[in-house]
Amino acid sequence: MSSDGRSGPRRIAVIGGGWAGLAAAVRATEHGHRVTLMEMAAHLGGRARSVEHSGRSLDNGQHILVGAYRDTLALMRQVGVDTDAVLYRQPLAIVYPEGDGLRLPSGAPVTAFVRGVLGWTALPWRDRIGLLALALRWRLNGFRCSPSMTVAQLARDCPARAYGELIEPLCVAALNTPAGQASGQVLLTVMRDALFGARGAADLLLPRAPLDDLLPRAAARWLQDRGAQVVCGQRVMRLQATESCVLVDEQAFDQAIVAASASEAARLLAPAAPDWSRDVAAIRYQPIITAWVEAPQARWARPMMALRADAWRPAQFAFDLGALGGPAGLFALVVSGAAAWVEAGTDATRTALLQQWAQAFPAREHGPVRWVASRTEKRATFACSPDLKRSPAAVHPRVRVAGDHVEGPYPATLEGAVRSGLAAADGLHAAA
Ligand SMILES: Cc1cc2nc3c(=O)[nH]c(=O)nc-3n(C[C@H](O)[C@H](O)[C@H](O)COP(=O)(O)OP(=O)(O)OC[C@H]3O[C@@H](n4cnc5c(N)ncnc54)[C@H](O)[C@@H]3O)c2cc1C
Structure with a gap:
């Protein structure tokens, strides 16, 4: 009225x-x-x-969309955006520079997850079975847990390597909050709707515009x-x-x-x-740092790579922007849940990122790397904690x-x- x-x-x-x-x-x-x-x-x-x-x-x-972004994709189409042209679609892959990691084949979600885990050959058999057992337990519990639980508590039975190379990166990518502080329930909801949702919901949609x-x-x-x-x-x-x-x-x-x-x-x-x-x-908020580097000779098998992150290695993911419609040789490094690195300061972060790059993509194979710029969003997202x-x-x-x-x-x-x-x-x- x-x-x-x-x-x-x-x-x-x-x-x-x-x-x-x-x-x-x-x-x-x-x-x-x-x-x-x-x-x-x-x-x-x-x-x-x-x-x-x-x-x-x-x-x-750097932003990532996933197939489960139903309303965002519909809105983009409604206003005339050709989503197939501006987004590069690939089945979920958390793959590291050496080529190992979880790769989901396309197909029905549960089958794809099981096949993806079984095909993660760098993970010992015991760990693959442990990871599947954990996912099954979450599913049987209806993807629900105590609201006060953190992701670290939720996944305490997860085999260590699967935790470090799958759960932690998924958590920080989706919730922008380190697993020790992040809400277990929100991660379970994301996994229910993306990993175990409709066909294609887990697909990564990487902007190529x-x-x-x-x-x-x-x-x-x-x-x-x-x-x-x-x-x-x-x-x-x-x-x-x-x-x-x-x-x-x-x-x-x-x-x-x-x-x-x-x-x-x-x-x-x-x-x-x-x-x-x-x-x-x-x-309360969590920052994200995005850094751009130029490495004209670097050649990757895929446009998105997971990186091993810890107290000395800031970035969890890297993107080949040249392969995504941007300038050839330009790469983006993403540091999510970046509070500790914001505190460490710009120079320390830049040095650590360049060292991380050199370790992950040695110059003898990938040629030289040059720093371009970085951007820190101090209030990138709210801290997605249980409280x-x-x-x-x-x-x-x-x-x-x-x-x-x-x-x-x-x-x-x-x-x-x-x-x-x-x-x-x-x-x-x-x-x-
Ligand atoms: C670095 C970074 C990486 C991210 N990566 C991802 C990702 O990979 N995938 C994903 O899904 N999400 C990601 N996000 C989160 C995503 O960008 C946000 O969730 C989303 O953009 C929030 O949109 P919003 O409209 O709610 O808020 P905002 O984008 O904050 O919009 C609020 C707007 O209001 C305006 N405004 C504020 N005050 C006033 C005022 N008084 N008068 C008029 N205008 C005002 C602001 O200028 C702003 O334009 C990322 C965010 C950042 C920062």
């Missing part, structure tokens, strides 16, 4: 143009409302956008073509929700979706929802919150952000 009491198209403000805000704006427009999207940065996309770095257009951080081309650019065009307003460079300073309207920096709307970062949402909603705001302001309290989306009859931090079963991901945006728009649309 609009502020004058009539039903029909409403004026809806969407605050924040990350993937949650874009999803919310598209869905609200689809519902027939008049949408104004306000983004404080000069560009849309939030944490998943392209940025200029050392004179090159690079992504804000800049992040801007995966959604933000096409979504902006789609919105503008349908009469929505997309305003960049406008930081919303004040939101006042009343019984009859929502004032966004003095501009009146019928409803609003706050899809800003968690800290900004907490600030904007402090007057309307003080308890909600306090909980959201208390969220994390996530807050609901409905904060006021006229206001919904969207964003990866909103209550939900998944870690901070593009899919979590998109689903929250769609749900916020649907929720407001359904509100009387």
Whole structure:
């Protein structure tokens, strides 16, 4: 209902143009409302956008999507993105430079997992059976565990090598939180829906176009073509929700979706929802460092490689961007759950990353390597720990919150952000 009491198209403000805000704006427009999207940065996309770095257009951080990202893929297609063209699809493989690791064959998920584990020949037979027994136990328990359990506790019976080369990397890639601090229940949910979900759900979808081309650019065009307003460079300073309207920096709307970062949402909603705001302001974060190097002679068998990470080796994954449509010879190294490396400092991290590269890809085979740039996102995602309290989306009859931090079963991901945006728009649309 609009502020004058009539039903029909409403004026809806969407605050924040990350993937949650874009999803919310598209869905609200689809519902027939008049949408104004306000983004404080000069560009849309939030944490998943392209940025200029050392004179090159690079992504804000290397992103991976998986086949289970149902709503994200549908949204991309809805706004006209050819997902087959911009994403490189491969069955899940956590494979190390020497060529060993878990490779799932394509096919039905459970069979693929069993065949993948049995085919992991570098793992002793006893360990392969131990890993399968553990996965079977998780499945029989309905992928549920005590909410207070960490991933390390959940997987305490896992054979050591399978833990270090599969569970830890999966955990840090999906939850961006080290296994000793990460929520066992959230990892189980991810495994249920990705590894043991629908056919193809576990497939890795690696961007082979800049992040801007995966959604933000096409979504902006789609919105503008349908009469929505997309305003960049406008930081919303004040939101006042009343019984009859929502004032966004003095501009009146019928409803609003706050899809800003968690800290900004907490600030904007402090007057309307003080308890909600306090909980959201208390969220703790985990950083991600992405580093780019040039190694013109390096040749990999696959575009994504797992790396052995420990206290001296920061990166868990590396990507051959040349094989993914980027400049030949450019590689990205990803350090997830990177709090310790942020503390160690930029120089120490750079030295350690170059040493890790040299060890994993010796110069005699892969030629020389040159540092290009690095980027640290200190608040890349929330720390996905068992004690994390996530807050609901409905904060006021006229206001919904969207964003990866909103209550939900998944870690901070593009899919979590998109689903929250769609749900916020649907929720407001359904509100009387
Ligand atoms: C380095 C890195 C790597 C990642 N890797 C992956 C990955 O591999 N796979 C995956 O699924 N996810 C990954 N993520 C997480 C993913 O990027 C996020 O979950 C997702 O982008 C969150 O989207 P969002 O819309 O909820 O929030 P944001 O992207 O934070 O969007 C919020 C937007 O609101 C704007 N804003 C804030 N305050 C205001 C205001 N007052 N007025 C107007 N605008 C405002 C911000 O500028 C921003 O654009 C990664 C994140 C990072 C940083």
